[in-house]
Amino acid sequence: MTLSINDHTLITMAHGAGGRAMRCLIEEVFINVFGGEQLLRMEDQARLDMAQLSSLGDRLAYTTDSYVIDPLEFPGGNIGSLAVNGTVNDLAVGGARPLYLSCAFIIEEGIEVGLLRRIVEGMRDAALRAGVTVVTGDTKVVPRGKGDKVFINTSGIGVIEHGVNLHATQCQPGDKIIVSGSLGDHGATILQARGDLALEADLQSDCQPLHGLVQLMLAECPDIRAMRDATRGGIAAVLHEFATASGFAMRLHEEMLPVKPEVRGVCEILGLDALHFANEGRLVAVVPAKHAEALLRSMRQHPAGQDANIIGEVLDKAVARVQVATALGGERLLEMPDGELLPRIC
Amino acid sequence: MCLGVPGQIIAIDDSDRSVAIVEVSSVRRRINLACVLNDAQPPESLVGGWVLVHVGFAMNLIDADEARKTLELLSELQSFADEQGMQEAGIDEIR
Amino acid sequence: MRYVDEFRDPLLARQLLDRIAQRMRSPSLKARLPVRIMEVCGGHTHSIFRYGLESLLPEGIELIHGPGCPVCVLPRERVDDCLAIAAQPDVIFATFGDAMRVPGTQKSLQQARSEGLDIRMVYSPLDALELARKNPSRRIVFFGLGFETTMPSTALTLKQAADEGVSNFFLLCHHITIVPTLKALLDDGDVALDGFIGPGHVSMVIGLEPYAFIARQFQKPFIVSGFEPLDILQSILILLEQLANTEARVENQYTRVVQPAGNRQAQAAVAEVFELRERFVWRGLGEIEHSGVRIRPAYAAFDAERVFDLPAGRGEQGEDVHCGQVLKGLLHPHQCPLFGKVCTPSTPIGALMVSSEGACSACYQYKRTEVL
Numbered sequence: 001m002t003l004s005i006n007d008h009t010l011i012t013m014a015h016g017a018g019g020r021a022m023r024c025l026i027e028e029v030f031i032n033v034f035g036g037e038q039l040l041r042m043e044d045q046a047r048l049d050m051a052q053l054s055s056l057g058d059r060l061a062y063t064t065d066s067y068v069i070d071p072l073e074f075p076g077g078n079i080g081s082l083a084v085n086g087t088v089n090d091l092a093v094g095g096a097r098p099l100y101l102s103c104a105f106i107i108e109e110g111i112e113v114g115l116l117r118r119i120v121e122g123m124r125d126a127a128l129r130a131g132v133t134v135v136t137g138d139t140k141v142v143p144r145g146k147g148d149k150v151f152i153n154t155s156g157i158g159v160i161e162h163g164v165n166l167h168a169t170q171c172q173p174g175d176k177i178i179v180s181g182s183l184g185d186h187g188a189t190i191l192q193a194r195g196d197l198a199l200e201a202d203l204q205s206d207c208q209p210l211h212g213l214v215q216l217m218l219a220e221c222p223d224i225r226a227m228r229d230a231t232r233g234g235i236a237a238v239l240h241e242f243a244t245a246s247g248f249a250m251r252l253h254e255e256m257l258p259v260k261p262e263v264r265g266v267c268e269i270l271g272l273d274a275l276h277f278a279n280e281g282r283l284v285a286v287v288p289a290k291h292a293e294a295l296l297r298s299m300r301q302h303p304a305g306q307d308a309n310i311i312g313e314v315l316d317k318a319v320a321r322v323q324v325a326t327a328l329g330g331e332r333l334l335e336m337p338d339g340e341l342l343p344r345i346c
Numbered sequence: 347m348c349l350g351v352p353g354q355i356i357a358i359d360d361s362d363r364s365v366a367i368v369e370v371s372s373v374r375r376r377i378n379l380a381c382v383l384n385d386a387q388p389p390e391s392l393v394g395g396w397v398l399v400h401v402g403f404a405m406n407l408i409d410a411d412e413a414r415k416t417l418e419l420l421s422e423l424q425s426f427a428d429e430q431g432m433q434e435a436g437i438d439e440i441r
Numbered sequence: 442m443r444y445v446d447e448f449r450d451p452l453l454a455r456q457l458l459d460r461i462a463q464r465m466r467s468p469s470l471k472a473r474l475p476v477r478i479m480e481v482c483g484g485h486t487h488s489i490f491r492y493g494l495e496s497l498l499p500e501g502i503e504l505i506h507g508p509g510c511p512v513c514v515l516p517r518e519r520v521d522d523c524l525a526i527a528a529q530p531d532v533i534f535a536t537f538g539d540a541m542r543v544p545g546t547q548k549s550l551q552q553a554r555s556e557g558l559d560i561r562m563v564y565s566p567l568d569a570l571e572l573a574r575k576n577p578s579r580r581i582v583f584f585g586l587g588f589e590t591t592m593p594s595t596a597l598t599l600k601q602a603a604d605e606g607v608s609n610f611f612l613l614c615h616h617i618t619i620v621p622t623l624k625a626l627l628d629d630g631d632v633a634l635d636g637f638i639g640p641g642h643v644s645m646v647i648g649l650e651p652y653a654f655i656a657r658q659f660q661k662p663f664i665v666s667g668f669e670p671l672d673i674l675q676s677i678l679i680l681l682e683q684l685a686n687t688e689a690r691v692e693n694q695y696t697r698v699v700q701p702a703g704n705r706q707a708q709a710a711v712a713e714v715f716e717l718r719e720r721f722v723w724r725g726l727g728e729i730e731h732s733g734v735r736i737r738p739a740y741a742a743f744d745a746e747r748v749f750d751l752p753a754g755r756g757e758q759g760e761d762v763h764c765g766q767v768l769k770g771l772l773h774p775h776q777c778p779l780f781g782k783v784c785t786p787s788t789p790i791g792a793l794m795v796s797s798e799g800a801c802s803a804c805y806q807y808k809r810t811e812v813l
Contacts, residue, residue, distance in 0.1 A: 196561075196562075196563075196568070197564050198375055198376060198564070198568070199373050199374070199375050200373065200374040200375065201372055201373040201374065202372070260372075261371045261372040262371070262372045262373055264371045265369075265370045265371030265372050265373030266373055268351050268370055268371060268445075269351055269370050269373060269375065269399070269564075270538075270564070271349045326491075326492045326493050327449065327451050328449070328451050328454045328455075328492050328493070328494075328497065328670055329451065329454075329455070329493075329497060330492050330493020330494055330495075330496050330497045331493045331496055332490060332491060332492070332493045335786070338786070338787065340541075340551070342538030342539065342541050342542065342562065343537070343538040343562065343564060344349055344537075344538055344539050345348070345349055345400070345401050345537045345538070345539055345564075345587065345591065346348050346349055346483055346484060346510065346511055346512065346537075346539055346587060346591075346796075348482065348484050348587065348588060348590035348591065348640070348642035348643065349484065350484075350590070350641075350642045350645075350668070350698075352443065352444035352445060363601075371443075371445075378565075378567060378594075378597065380597050380706065380710070381593055381597070381704055381706050381707045381710070382704075382706070383706070384706065396442075396444060398642070398645065398698050400590055400591065400594065400642065401537070401564065401565045401566065401591060401594045402564060402565025402566070402567050402568065402594065403565070403593065403594040403597065405590065405593070405594075405642070405645055405646065405704065405707065406645045406698050406699075406700075406704055408444055408697050408698055409696065409697045409698070410442060410697075412696040412697040413442060413444060413447070413697035414442070415696070416675070416694075416696060416697060417447055417448075417453075420453045420456070420457065420671060420675065421453065423453075423456045423457060423460050
């Protein structure tokens with residue numbers, strides 16, 4: 001049997017069995033694409049230089065996330081770029097400089113090597129762009145029907161500079177709420193890309209790294225109170241987290257929310273709310289009011305913050321709640337998203 | 347009940363099955379026109395018009411003139427309201 | 442004109458609200474406060490909540506959220522029917538997202554799907570028909586629910602299936618009609634309402650005539666309304682003006698979409714495929730005469746009620762008794778002993794808590810806003 005693989009080769013159980021087929025897959029796909037001295041050494045663990053880490057700050061930030069998405073490839077990214085940017089952003093919104101990632105693949109038997117290569121290339125490109133290195137990894141293959149094509153887990157390590165302290169508990173009445181860009185692009189893109197709703201629009205996921213923007217923000221305003229990336233559950237979920245952690249109500253202003261026409265169209269047709277849609281390259285920050293305008297100006301200079309806007313404020317009401325002031329002057333409560341987004345006809 | 351969304355017919359996709367491409371805020375979808383066509387009318391004659399979309403069907407044509415009339419009526423409310431306000435305030439004073 | 446933002450204009454809304462406030466000060470209305478207005482349609486409830494209209498209206502106007510939410514009046518036993526059909530191994534069960542969370546006797550479609558049944562959400566009945574074309578070895582059952590607005594789309598889909606000879610497509614028909622339910626509500630006597638905001642999208646199909654008896658026989662103003670905030674506010678103003686002049690007429694605010702005779706093509710499609718049922722069960726309201734339709738014998742081959750064995754045993758569940766009183770406007774949602782305690786939007790017991798436009802769910806959220 002030949003062990004060489006090309007893009008049309010289908011992954012089989014042999015590619016996860018620890019033998020020569022697996023070796024071949026790892027070398028041909030993962031190491032070839034990723035490169036990097038740590039991976040090339042092929043040891044069982046990455047070895048990180050502590051002196052170098054210490055020189056960058058006084059705390060390590062460490063995070064993990066697993067990525068499952070249907071479809072695996074979508075306008076603006078794939079599960080690979082998502083798995084890098086998602087973990088980079090989880091580090092970034094803690095104020096950390098992201099440095100190293102691990103990646104673990106669970107692959108369902110039967111997918112083409114070509115797809116896997118595209119995913120790994122997506123990871124590589126995203127890592128290059130974010131300036132992080134994939135230093136260790138793992139692959140497992142599961143029998144057909146026991147997985148959903150590809151699952152990826154990434155863990156990330158970053159360093160937080162001395163003096164940077166972002167905590168949702170620090171939100172104070174009067175603080176402004178800033179979002180770094182348009183809302184719901186990723187969620188709407190995925191709904192469209194699944195194809196079963198047969199919607200067509202020029203949508204693209206906002207999947208991108210945010211640590212550059214975060215570093216710029218911290219340089220402009222070291223007093224930023226809290227920051228989260230608004231992934232699953234959208235900014236609705238993030239604001240509920242802020243409200244719960246700080247004990248203060250949050251208020252958004254509907255007319256200040258940046259929503260692209262295409263995302264709005266998807267929401268109108270399906271009866272959904274962009275505030276509940278996932279984002280993969282958007283952060284929400286709570287900042288002292290006196291710095292908000294200056295911070296907004298510098299955020300808009302950064303490619304990841306061009307459409308940033310001040311969207312609301314922390315209220316002097318000691319109750320964990322999120323309100324939306326409508327353009328008409330009315331108020332409504334923004335519910336925590338329910339879980340699965342169900343399109344409505346009524 | 348009944349989510350209905352205004353959309354504009356931008357093209358006919360399948361004349362035989364009365365299917366059009368309708369655009370709602372930059373999002374396009376194939377929409378069935380059977381409810382807004384009569385036998386004498388080719389689907390193409392509706393391109394550019396607006397329809398009310400519900401579950402994949404155009405349920406009615408939207409009447410631009412009527413929409414304008416409604417809005418004009420609402421815009422006129424202001425001056426009317428001012429007048430009435432003064433009158434009613436006057437009445438209250440007399441009482 | 443894009444027919445959306447124009448009807449959300451804050452300035453015009455302000456003017457309408459001023460005008461409404463002024464109208465409320467007129468002596469003939471002052472004498473009959475509060476003015477109790479039922480918005481029949483869940484879509485209106487949704488807009489009222491979405492734009493916070495209740496918080497903007499002057500005191501003395503009470504909005505009662507009516508029965509026009511097909512999800513809220515869906516009996517548990519009907520969900521059980523769906524589950525029985527979906528449990529057949531060769532069936533793909535398709536429905537709108539709205540139906541997924543409605544509790545059956547034991548579980549919802551969403552729960553059943555997680556247990557392995559092939560249940561899919563579709564945007565249009567035509568998408569379900571497409572599923573049938575693509576899966577010739579499976580039986581595709583579409584659960585069609587909704588009022589007159591949705592009926593024509595299901596009827597036309599069924600006609601298309603018949604024309605093309607698609608033999609693996611079936612419809613479980615749960616279409617309901619709003620007018621008999623309004624009549625039942627008004628016949629009930631103890632319903633204290635001053636007028637109605639009428640369902641705009643139902644009316645674009647059926648027209649205005651079916652509501653004439655409400656004005657004539659019951660002397661209630663009935664304003665057919667659009668769904669944008671300006672539409673709803675204007676309809677409230679029109680209604681108040683009728684009340685102030687002691688008039689009761691059917692009036693059409695939504696003239697850009699609703700023609701007096703409705704949509705004849707849509708009516709013809711409905712008449713060809715469906716016929717009235719003698720009676721139909723509504724969750725919370727019980728049996729109402731002529732309040733639902735079924736598939737005509739000519740289309741029997743597509744009728745899931747005839748093709749599949751449905752579980753026996755019908756009848757209202759005792760615990761839903763309060764839902765009916767809330768639907769009739771006799772009980773405020775928060776007066777129900779289950780409200781907000783065991784029955785919440787994330788753990789709904791009654792169907793009025795399931796849909797975001799259900800009276801209880803809307804009230805649950807609104808009440809919490811009120812504590813501002």
